[in-house]
Amino acid sequence: MSEKTGKSECTRRQFFVHVSMTLGSIAAVLVGVPIVGSILAPIIKKPEPEWRPVGALDSFKIGEFVKVNYVNTSPLPWAGVTAKSAAWLKRDGEEEFTAFSVNCAHLGCPVRWIEGARLFMCPCHGGVYYEDGSVAAGPPPRGLYQYPVRVNNGQVEILASPIPITTV
């Protein structure tokens, strides 16, 4: 191979290399945007919290915690039973209510209201909360999450929100 032709061969080849690599990368990016976008959609799109009815006002006794079920914030038609959500609800007065998340503030396990002890207890790592949702014992770094409650036309409604994630 003479020096001259070798050189021109090389530039020609390099040109092909560049064209191929560039086209390949552009195609990958073009296709990648919608792909990665749809996979990341749940992070990008935030559903609005919504008021969900949990029962008639007079079905709640004052001073007692009951578990109420409602439809979660972002139900899809095929979610079936997984569209259900729950909260611990207590009637404090005529129209005052307290609602706590059933998710432990430690790692999210479902806490249970123990009527005799008037405590919430978590089955996972021994987290315990007082009636007012504050930590009584165990590893939870903070108290139970609270949901807004309102009375609307004789119906008690809870503002359905995402599963509370304890971040630091």
Next chain:
Amino acid sequence: MNFLKRAWLWFDDRTGLSGAIGPIARHAVPPNTATWFYVFGSATLFAFMLQVATGVTLAFIYVPSSGEAYQSLQYITTQTTFGRIVRGMHNWGASAMILLVGIHMIQVYLTAAYKFPREMNWISGVVLLALTVVMGFTGQVVRWDQTAVWSTIVAAEQAGRVPLLGGWLADFILGGDTVGGTTLSRMFAYHVFLIPALLFVFIGFHLYLVIKNGISEFPRAGDPVDPANYREKYETMVKQRGIPFWPDAAWKDMVFGFIVICTILVIAIVIGPPELGPPPDPSDIHALPVPDWYFVFYFAFLALMPPEIETYLMVFGPLLVGLLLFCLPFISNRGERSPLRRPWAVAIVALTIATISGLWAIGITSPWSPHFDAEPLTAEIIGADSGPLWRGGMNFNDKGCLYCHAISGHGGLRGPDLTYVGDRLSANELTWRIMNGGLNMPGFGGTLSNQELSDLVEFLASRKKE
């Protein structure tokens, strides 16, 4: 017969398969690798093949929809012909894979087969380990029952502790900000498309490297690895004394693989797949999510670490372990290979096994949990069936004391055993502790009436060794 032979010759002529595969299958390996010590890698591969076959079969019937997966699992288990066995094999095959990967890894580490020139063999193996673990977790989630739902939530909460990115990671795992219609489809996509694709790539790479670098010879003490001449030495040894991999060494792999596969099949027939829990209903709070056995040690680790540092341990612990494993061949890639000359390696393995089994043993009893199903104290244990003693004993049952404290074998393990608490604490001390609580014990000052308190104290004070 003649026809078959001619057909094969035609096929081989057009594809060149025997020419391509023959030399690879018959490549020479060091004579001392043909021992029963070398069968675990191939057994892992066989178990993986079983997972692929049973997994594809299950995908024929399984419906990856949050709303319907549970019913399809029930259908597989109870209605489909052989469905129970296939599900069982897939489940026990997963256990086998975790076990075999672990043994394979320990053995490679103990014989330092990760040293020059097999650094990439080890690193691709570490990637495979990580992928296997992710398969284990996603597999438990696609077994879409109550435990699956709550495990997903716990996983999202753990991811939530990652600084800055936590919230996004949690949403990514849940496929939204609650468990719901999108959660299972995504887990299914990881479990059957994404991770398996990566597994195929890395298994292929791993096997290619085994052939490229040769199976490491069984180490001899006093024969250190020196990158300058190792390859040369290895090649000469293989050329002079090597034996063909197929069938001289491979037959042991086949025998052991056969045993592994048959064991999985027998267990699947006899024990069957794990029972499905209650349906995946996030509003059903009577759940105690406990992972499959191979994650129980990690579950115990999460429960036992001190809350002040748990965020760091939870996030950086696994990262650090991963990083250490990844860097191992760069930390030491030459020198002695024999475990006889590497006491530290032996000690590290022993320590790791001891820690994991210890955590595992604790994880099974989970003493940190309140036991909601503890058997209430009986009149016989209380020692009375009326009066303050009896009332105190009943309070112990009703006020939740029982969930955390045991008396005469009834009750939880979270707090101290109170069978003989009367010997340790006076009535005054008891009153003070119940009222104010203490480390990991709630104060009951606000919830007990005076009568209840005095009955409870009287009952506890009476718990004495004669």
